[in-house]
Each structure stands twice: as C-alpha cells, then as structure tokens.
Amino acid sequence: MAVGKSPFPVMPPLAGVRLGSAMAGIKKPGRRDVVVIELPESAAVSGVFTRNAFCAAPVTVAKAHIERCRENGQSPRYWLVNTGNANAGTGKQGLQDAYASCKALAEQAGVAEHQVLPFSTGVIGEPLPMERLLAGLAPALYSTAEGSQAWQQAGEGILTTDTRAKGASITLDVSGGTITINGITKGSGMIKPNMATMLGFVVTDATIEQSLLDRLLRETVDASFNCITVDSDTSTNDACLLAATGAGAAVINDADIELFRDALQQVMTTLAQAIIRDGEGATKFVTLQVDDAKSRQEALDVAFTVAHSPLVKTALYASDANWGRILAAVGRAPVDNFDVSRVVIDLADVRLVEGGGRASGYTEKAGSAVMAQEEITIRISLGRGDESATVWTSDLSHDYVTINADYRS
Amino acid sequence: MAVGKSPFPVMPPLAGVRLGSAMAGIKKPGRRDVVVIELPESAAVSGVFTRNAFCAAPVTVAKAHIERCRENGQSPRYWLVNTGNANAGTGKQGLQDAYASCKALAEQAGVAEHQVLPFSTGVIGEPLPMERLLAGLAPALYSTAEGSQAWQQAGEGILTTDTRAKGASITLDVSGGTITINGITKGSGMIKPNMATMLGFVVTDATIEQSLLDRLLRETVDASFNCITVDSDTSTNDACLLAATGAGAAVINDADIELFRDALQQVMTTLAQAIIRDGEGATKFVTLQVDDAKSRQEALDVAFTVAHSPLVKTALYASDANWGRILAAVGRAPVDNFDVSRVVIDLADVRLVEGGGRASGYTEKAGSAVMAQEEITIRISLGRGDESATVWTSDLSHDYVTINADYRS
The missing domain is CATH 3.60.70.12 (L-amino peptidase D-ALA esterase/amidase)
Structure with missing residues (x-):
C-alpha cells in the first residue's frame, strides 16, 4: 500500500x-x-x-x-x-x-x-x-x-x-x-x-x-x-x-x-x-504542525508524541474523526507546566479543540470529511511561545501488522 | 482476545x-x-x-x-x-x-x-x-x-x-x-x-x-x-x-x-x-526485565523503548524470534555513552545477544521455541550498574488494529 x-x-x-x-x-x-x-x-x-x-x-x-x-x-x-x-x-x-x-x-x-x-x-x-x-x-x-x-x-x-x-x-x-x-x-x-x-x-x-x-x-x-x-x-x-x-x-x-x-x-x-x-501499510499521509511552542524541541516532542500514538494512527487508518485521541496524546506529551486551556487543535480548516475541550462550532460531519482524505494536516497550537516544528507520519493499518508479522526485517 | x-x-x-x-x-x-x-x-x-x-x-x-x-x-x-x-x-x-x-x-x-x-x-x-x-x-x-x-x-x-x-x-x-x-x-x-x-x-x-x-x-x-x-x-x-x-x-x-x-x-x-x-488484541504476555542499569529510570527507559516498539510487538505477535528488532530497540533507547558490547539479551533461557551481536550458541530453533509460548520473558542486562526494572506488555496484533479502527474510544 x-x-x-x-x-x-x-x-x-x-x-x-x-x-x-x-x-x-x-x-x-x-x-x-x-x-x-x-x-x-x-x-x-x-x-x-x-x-x-x-x-x-x-x-x-x-x-x-x-x-x-x-x-x-x-x-x-x-x-x-x-x-x-x-x-x-x-x-x-x-x-x-x-x-x-x-x-x-x-x-x-x-x-x-x-x-x-x-x-x-x-x-x-x-x-x-x-x-x-x-x-x-x-x-x-x-x-x-x-x-x-x-x-x-x-x-x-x-x-x-x-x-x-x-x-x-x-x-x-x-x-x-x-x-x-x-x-x-x-x-x-x-x-x-x-x-x-x-x-x-x-x-x-x-x-x-x-x-x-x-x-x-x-x-x-x-x-x-x-x-x-x-x-x-x-x-x-x-x-x-x-x-x-x-x-x-x-x-x-x-x-x-x-x-x-x-x-x-x-x-x-x-x-x-x-x-x-510509502510507509509500511500506509493509507494516509499526515502532516503534524505544532506552533506556538516554547522551543523547537518542545514542538517536536508534541508532534512525535501524537505521531507515535497507536490510537491516533489507528483512528487515521479508520478515517475516524476521533479527536479525543489527539487531545489525549497532546496531553501526555512531555511539556512542563502545560496549560491545556490555551491549546488549539485544527484538523485542516476544522477547529477540533479549544478552551480545554471540543471547539464550540465543531461538527462530526466536518471532521469526518477531512479524515476521509488521503492527505491530512493536524495543526496544534500550544499557546506558549513562538517556536514551531513539522513532522510527517503515516497511519497504522492491518497491512503494517501483516508486513511486520510476516517479514523478517 | x-x-x-x-x-x-x-x-x-x-x-x-x-x-x-x-x-x-x-x-x-x-x-x-x-x-x-x-x-x-x-x-x-x-x-x-x-x-x-x-x-x-x-x-x-x-x-x-x-x-x-x-x-x-x-x-x-x-x-x-x-x-x-x-x-x-x-x-x-x-x-x-x-x-x-x-x-x-x-x-x-x-x-x-x-x-x-x-x-x-x-x-x-x-x-x-x-x-x-x-x-x-x-x-x-x-x-x-x-x-x-x-x-x-x-x-x-x-x-x-x-x-x-x-x-x-x-x-x-x-x-x-x-x-x-x-x-x-x-x-x-x-x-x-x-x-x-x-x-x-x-x-x-x-x-x-x-x-x-x-x-x-x-x-x-x-x-x-x-x-x-x-x-x-x-x-x-x-x-x-x-x-x-x-x-x-x-x-x-x-x-x-x-x-x-x-x-x-x-x-x-x-x-x-x-x-x-487482557490488552487490546493481546495474544502474548511479555515480561521485560532490565538489569545492571545505572539507575532505575535508565532501566525503565530501556524496558519501555522495547515494550513500545511496533516492530518488536509485531514480531511477538508472529512468534518470530526476530531478535534483531529487540537489539535495534535497545540501541535507540535514551542511554548516555552506551557501550553495547556489554549488553546481554536473553529470551527466557536462550541467550540472543552478547559482544555486540548474536550470541555464539544461539540457534533459530531455540529462539523460536520460546517465541511460540504465550508468556515470554525478555531479560536485558546493560552491564553498567546495579539497578533494575520490570515492565509488562502485550503484542501488536491485527485485532489491536481492528479494535481501534472500529471502536470510538
């Protein structure tokens, strides 16, 4: 794939x-x-x-x-x-x-x-x-x-x-x-x-x-x-x-x-x-853009925490606008004194999270329309500074498991 | 499962x-x-x-x-x-x-x-x-x-x-x-x-x-x-x-x-x-024991790096004695001045790795016999100190992907 x-x-x-x-x-x-x-x-x-x-x-x-x-x-x-x-x-x-x-x-x-x-x-x-x-x-x-x-x-x-x-x-x-x-x-x-x-x-x-x-x-x-x-x-x-x-x-x-x-x-x-x-089993190409971090390392830490989350990756595979998993992954990233009420998360042009929870204008229909696409951008603003980082990742599919359960690499 | x-x-x-x-x-x-x-x-x-x-x-x-x-x-x-x-x-x-x-x-x-x-x-x-x-x-x-x-x-x-x-x-x-x-x-x-x-x-x-x-x-x-x-x-x-x-x-x-x-x-x-x-999709129960670390945190870092590796987890799912993936995960763990020539890795009573590579007495048959079991212990000695940690994990199976691609959690 x-x-x-x-x-x-x-x-x-x-x-x-x-x-x-x-x-x-x-x-x-x-x-x-x-x-x-x-x-x-x-x-x-x-x-x-x-x-x-x-x-x-x-x-x-x-x-x-x-x-x-x-x-x-x-x-x-x-x-x-x-x-x-x-x-x-x-x-x-x-x-x-x-x-x-x-x-x-x-x-x-x-x-x-x-x-x-x-x-x-x-x-x-x-x-x-x-x-x-x-x-x-x-x-x-x-x-x-x-x-x-x-x-x-x-x-x-x-x-x-x-x-x-x-x-x-x-x-x-x-x-x-x-x-x-x-x-x-x-x-x-x-x-x-x-x-x-x-x-x-x-x-x-x-x-x-x-x-x-x-x-x-x-x-x-x-x-x-x-x-x-x-x-x-x-x-x-x-x-x-x-x-x-x-x-x-x-x-x-x-x-x-x-x-x-x-x-x-x-x-x-x-x-x-x-x-x-061309990632193993990839069905999605995902751009994770983290902005307004205190340092580039902090932005990278948040981006990679989301990019490595098996739950975010399987939701991407399922085209499921399961933004709660993105929120949970951001919340467990290694960020000191993290005030999540300042965090804003957008899925392409659809606002998912603000004020510590679901954005007021969010609809499942709008989120699902973005998640159905092959190329998806998730933008996370931490509201803590001026540094940014962009990380690219793929989803976690049945094919990833098949490839790695079968292939001696 | x-x-x-x-x-x-x-x-x-x-x-x-x-x-x-x-x-x-x-x-x-x-x-x-x-x-x-x-x-x-x-x-x-x-x-x-x-x-x-x-x-x-x-x-x-x-x-x-x-x-x-x-x-x-x-x-x-x-x-x-x-x-x-x-x-x-x-x-x-x-x-x-x-x-x-x-x-x-x-x-x-x-x-x-x-x-x-x-x-x-x-x-x-x-x-x-x-x-x-x-x-x-x-x-x-x-x-x-x-x-x-x-x-x-x-x-x-x-x-x-x-x-x-x-x-x-x-x-x-x-x-x-x-x-x-x-x-x-x-x-x-x-x-x-x-x-x-x-x-x-x-x-x-x-x-x-x-x-x-x-x-x-x-x-x-x-x-x-x-x-x-x-x-x-x-x-x-x-x-x-x-x-x-x-x-x-x-x-x-x-x-x-x-x-x-x-x-x-x-x-x-x-x-x-x-x-x-009872982990999602689990078919294996895996004990990761890390010994001879400089600190308990270092032992935990190595154990969790291996436990979180999708490649180790899919090899466990496949009952594949793919010890190279364990070695690669240990090698990328956040350990300062890591001398891998001192690392010893055992799969139950089968020695996998010593001296920076495959242990001399290792046979695929012996490794496969352990990997076929439902409960597996991987012991990693870092040769750096006296601290230990034990971590338990499950494998990464098709069912994990199915559960998380289907379930809105």
Missing part, C-alpha cells in the same frame, strides 16, 4: 556520477540488490548516520572511511549498497565483511579501500552473504551509467519493503551558472530517523566547500529525514550521504548559498515525505 | 464495603455501566491519578473532593463509576456534569457532595449523558451488597473494551489479627499509566494511618500499574484508589507494615498484569 501516486522523476545526468546495479540473489532472485554509485575525484562528500547505539557494521566502516579520506585529502569514490541484509548485530564478523566488500570493490575499480563507503539494509543479525555480494560487484560496476535510467535502477536496487523507488531532482540557477541536485532514498518501516533516514543518496554537480556541505547536510536533514516517523523505530543502518562533484557552478556567496540551501531542502523534504507516503 | 485464563477470584466480604451496579444504557443496552462502591465512615482513602495534562473532569473533581474531605476530617463514602463515556475533553460542561452526578448520589445516600468521588471511562469528548447516568444512581445504590458476587458485578460494570472482569484478593495475618485486601481493575487499550491505570479500586479492612496508606499506594502503584504498557497511550482518566476501612486489624509496627506492603504489592501487580493479559 502507498499514499498517492509518486512517479520516479527524470534525473538529469551529473558529469562523472555513474550508477550501476546487479541482481546478486541477496534479497531474492531476479531483484536488483547491489548498487554501486561512482563519484568523480573532485567530489566533496558529507554523511550523517544513525545514532542507534547498536549501529550496523557498514555505518561504522563508512564513518571511518570518510575520516580516512579527509585525513589523506582524498574523495570517497564509490558508494556500495546492498539490500536484503543489514549487516547489523553481526559483531566482529560484520565489520570484517564490510571491510572486505570495500576492499573487493576498490581492487576492481582501482581506488583505495577507504574510498569505498559501504551501506546495507534488510534483515538484522544474519551474516552478510559475502559470496553472493562479491559476485555482484563486477556486474554492478560494469553496468554503471550516467543517465536517468541508471538513477531509477539504483533507486529500485536499494528498496526493502518499499513498494516503489523514490527520487527527487531540482535544477537551479546560481550566479556562476546552472546546477542540479539529484537524490534517491529508501525506507518504509523501522523509520524514525535520528540523524538521517534508512538510506538517502543525494548528489549535486555544484562546486561547494566541504565544511559548508557538511553544515547544509545537517541542517536540511534535521528539517526533513529527522522529522518523519512511520513506527518510532530508529534503525541501526540510517545513513544520508550528500556529494558535490564540483563539475558545475560554484556556490560561494550568501545569495547562492541560500538558493542552494532552499533547493537542497526541497530535495531532502521530497525524499523524506516519499518515505512516509 | 486475551492471554491465558483468568477467572475472577472469590472475594471475602469487607465489613461496611458494599458494591452496587446498574444498567443505565450509557455504554449499551443490557450492559452494567454504573457502579457504586460504598465505604464505611471509618475508611482512610488514598488516590493516584493520571498525569495527562488533558485530565478528565472526574479526575479533577475526585482530587478536589479528596482534598475537601481531608480538610474537613471526613472520609470519602462513595466511589461512583460509569463506563461508556470518559467525560474527558469536555471543558466546563464536563466539570459541571461531574459535580452534578456527585451531588445527586450524595443526596440519595445522605452524605456530603464531596464525600462522593466520580470516575468515568469510555469515549473521550462526548458530553456525559446525564439523564441516563442520574437515572442509574438509584438502582445502583439499591443493589449494593457486600458479597463476592457484588465485587464481580462491579468488576464487570467498569469494563470498556476489556474481555473479562479483573480482580485480586489476599487475606493475611498481621500481629493484631487477619486482614483482607480486595481489588478490581479495568483497562485494555490507551494503557501506559503514569501514576495509575485506567481504573483500579482496592479496599482493605486493615486499620492504617492515612499518610502510610498514601505512601504504600504510591510505592506499590509505581512497581505495578506504572510498569505496564499496551500501546504507550497514557489515558486522560487513569485513577487508582485504595481504601482502608479500619474494620480489621491494625497495621502499625514495621513487621506488619512489611507484610501488608508485600500483600498489597501482590494485589496491585496481579491487577496490573491482568490488564496486560
């Missing part, structure tokens, strides 16, 4: 960025499950990773390899992704396997081992099937190409329980010329990223300084991937990478940085929202 | 404690939905209530009435409970209705208005159907009796989505004679109590000082009702009341206090566990 239509966009080629994939039989026969993304030597690369204490072996290795590249003044040249196995909870063997897969690709591609960054997604706790993975490297490498089809096939190759490939692309003019930002992502369940989503790969041909790229990645991820939740479960493998190849125009002055930042935010938000629209 | 059998126990009568119920048509026709519990003038009464900021009108009124009784040196004489309507999110009208229902019962019973404590459970945000409720008071009052059948009918009269009445009773000897503790409770969904569960009513004939009673209630609730979760949703109406009628032996010296405390804890824990066994 998935909310709305979401065709994969046309991706303009980025000079020197080549994507390849292979069917290595890791996930299941006849399914792309190994993806190689090649970057030019000029690329600056930033990454953010899961904060789960049990982080996966590829996360540990990717972070170490980025560090090593920076020490040596080199660029990471390959992102190596497999689906079907997360290589998480695999202890020392998992680390050895992640290093060995980087080494094998590096030898075939003629780069240093630490110029390969590994990423894995799929079942936790099973050893990485090294024989199949290694056999998939050559065909994946051989198939690399720059075109839109290569982006789409890579987008398909990284999926797990996702029902469709997710991409976003923007081309914009800055003072020195035209630049493009392309991104793909995957994720459907175990989605409550804390630093980044399950997997996100974004590449631009902009020329941009490393420290600025690092900062822009952190900022845009904070307002996109870090503001989505399917099921509150932060994955062991979350990673979001951003590369700037330097083949295109430079992003230097403040006006250009702002233009680029806005475009990058748009790509990140589109990708993050695409994960929610 | 519910886990295991759980017959309602025989409840010895407590002198002066009379329970009555009526079918007032609030929940549905032919269903007990108004309950009156009468206490003798000698009773000491303690209560703990929800910390949900949107607390229900009856919670506000019950707290105010307890306060007023204490100021006047009087005892609360009646607990008035209705199911089918929570009188929550109902603003000023809700408060007026709660006060009016106390006043009506007080007049019929010949006590002061503040000697009646109101409790409601059911749908949030609908006005209390006062005409039906008031019409139910006389028959409920008329039917009051001391016997075990009256306890059981009261236990039935407070249920919502529960599938069965829940009671516990213990008789023990203290130095001055024999005393009994009887309790009933209800709750099935919107269960993650923070102070107390949905509704719990416990009465003893012990003679016990008010301040000691208050403390024992807090302590035993902290280790019972405050350690259960069905769906992480803290209700607007949680309340747990404890009355000591003073008709029986006195609990004064340290040895007696310890005996009484242990017995009270057993009653509270039995009632709290009964809620989990």
